[in-house]
Amino acid sequence: MGLAISLHCGIVCGKHNGDSQLLDAIKTGNLTAVSSILGSKQSINCSVNRGLLFRKSTPLHVAAFSGNVDVVNLLLQMGANSNARNSSGQTPLMLACKGGDPFCVQQLLQHNADALAFESTHGRTCLHIACRQGHYDCVVKILDAARNGPISASWGFTRFINVRDHNGAIPLHMAARAGHVEIVRLLLNHGALVSATTCSSTYGPGHGSTPLHFAARSGSLPCVEELLAWGADRAQxxxxxxxxxxxxxxxxxxxxxxxxxxxxxxxxVWPSPLKFMQELEPETRSTLQAALAQVNKARFNVPSQIISASPNKSMASLLLKKVFCAHFEKTSLYDDQSRDKTQEQPSMRLEDVGSGCFTCCICFENYHKMIEVDACGHQMCAACTMALCCLNKPNPSASPSTPSCPFCRQDIAHLRLAKAPCNKKVTPFPITPDGNSSQPADRRCKSLGRNISFSLKRRSSISFYL
Structure with missing residues (x-):
């Protein structure tokens, strides 16, 4: 009996005076001290007890949470177990995601750390923890490893994205609740279910909630806007x-x-069911998402003095409803009230197009970036592309039909950013040898006036192409 107790005390580092020295060496990244202390121990996976976080943890748990990648590499080379569990059932990978160091996460994943491990307290994976803490780079590392590793082949990448904890929450719930809009967008781009619900077996707060409920509970306006743009149902x-x-x-x-x-x-709504929208290049995707965000921001442009907190919530709600209805009855789909009035001046003329600028053939405005249909080569601005491809109803039950190019009526199979145009002035009519346009001055002025008039009215007529 006494021999068993002595052996147990020899293995459990928390029983020794060198425990504090080991923790200090790990946190400060002192490789020599870590190697010296652990070399005298009987096991590299000995237990460390320090507070609730490091209760029955291994030195690798402490190093992963502290973000010391050099110590993590040393411990892994010495044979540390990358899937060891502490008292809460957490692995070093989970603590690395909680600490937020992407290099520690990458090293653990390269040494066969299990990204599908569930903690015992809430049943969450490392992806849940990284999304809740808002560590974007850690989420990227986990998703890359899941997509290119055995998880994708055996369990399925989309299933991993939508893995549930004990309460039925997926990582998207965690990111929306904490207000991390970049992670929300990243998860949605990788197939997260925008209207996934938590467990509804018992009554209580949060049961049967969608990510939109979680974002509304935290008051995260960017997350609410992002979820709505991806088709979240406000009526659920x-x-x-x-x-x-x-x-x-x-x-x-x-x-x-x-x-x-x-x-x-x-x-x-972002047209996520469309295949050619899922296969966008990152720069093209970001350009279209920015245009979509600008359009939705214009649609939801409510005066700030009405939105401010009010002690009388019922009165504030009535004011919001009144202003909201009046605002959208007077504002068209593409009417951005925040635009400067100088943008509506005759600077939109085709003759004024400078170097590296495009002119959209639908709205006749100038942009530095233009979206091109790969098959036919026709070009549109990002806003017109969104008007052509976006869905106007949340949560479509069936995949929408593929939109066609408004110029040649061919189905759109791929979109990309157009190459920068040449440094030439664009004129609607050929130039004569004397340097003037072949169109008479009076006709040219009338034509230009019609172009500007169409540009100013484009917001109400763009639905022609839908």
Missing amino acids: KDIMGDTAYAVAAHRGYWACAAILNPSAAEPM
């Missing part, structure tokens, strides 16, 4: 019968409530 209720609008209004987040109001205009 949780098990208590509350919509995301009711959740935001109850907590006093009036900016979110204004957008989530069912009487407000529907947002334009």
Whole structure:
């Protein structure tokens, strides 16, 4: 009996005086001290007890959470178990995601750390933890390893993206609840279910909630806008019968409530079911997403003095509803009230196109970036492309039909950024030898006036191409 106790004390580092020295060496990244202390121990996977976080943890847990990649490499080379569990069932990879160092995450994944391991407390994976903490680079490392590793072949990458914890929450719930819009966008780009619900077996707050409910609960306006743009249903209720609008209004987040109001205009939805939209290059995707965000921001442009917090919530709700309805009755789909009035001056003339600028043949405005249809080569601006491809109803039950090019009516199979144009002035009519346009001056002025008039009215006529 005494021999067993002595052996146990020899293995458990927390029982020795060198425990504090080991922890200090790991946190400070002192490789020599770590190697010296662990060399005298019987096991590299000995247990360390220090607070709730490091209860029954290994030195690799401490190094992973501290973000010392050199110590992590040393411990892995000495034979540390990359899938060891602490008292909460957490692996070193989970603590690395909690600490937020992407290089530690990468080293652990390269040494066969299991990204599908579930902790015992809440049943969350390392992806849940990284999304909740908002460590974007760690999420990228995990997704890359899952896509190119055995998880994708055996378990399925999309299934891994939508893995659930004990409460039925997927990583998208975690990111939306914490207000990390970049991670929300990243998960949606990789196939996260925008309207996934948590467990609804029992009553209580959060049951049957969607990521939109979670974003509304935290008052994260960017996450609410992103989820709506990807098709989140504002009318979906949780098990208590509350919509995301009711959740935001109850907590006093009036900016979110204004957008989530069912009487407000529907947002334009990112066309995620379309295959050619899923296969976009990163720069093309970011350009289109920026255009979509600008359009939706213009649609949900509510005066800030109405959105400000009010002690009388019922009165503020009525004011929001009144202003919201009046605002969208007077504002068209593409009417951006934040635009400077100088942009509407005759600087949109085709003759004024400078070097490296494009002119959209639909709205006749100049842009530095243009979207090109790969098959036919026709070009449109990002806003017109979004108007052509976006869905106007949330949560479509069936995949939408492939849109066609508005110029040649061929189905769009691939989109890309157009190459920069040559440094030449664009004129609608040929130039005569004397340097003047072949069109008479009076006709040219009338034609230019029609072009500008069409440009100013393009917002109401763009639906012609849908």
